[in-house]
Amino acid sequence: MTLHLQYLINQDPRQKQFLRENSYWYKYLNRNESYYKDFIDDMKDKYHLKPSDKINKMVENINMISTFLDVLK
Secondary structure: OOHHHHHHHHHOHHHHHHHHHOOHHHHHHHHOHHHHHHHHHHHHHHHOOOHHHHHHHHHHHHHHHHHHHHHHO
16 A cells, blocks of 8 residues: 555544544555445445535534424424
């Protein structure tokens, strides 16, 4: 793994944690640095960091607040 890639991973605690939890990524990243994008995509999938996940969470929060307000009426 190149120093640049190590630096990128160490800058983000989520990436670092994900790499520790899914050690098979070490092999891929050591062999080819171009797997970094796949690594990031996999991390976002597992930690629910994609934009669609954020929108779904926001919609769930709005529904919860709406339900709470309906109960108070």
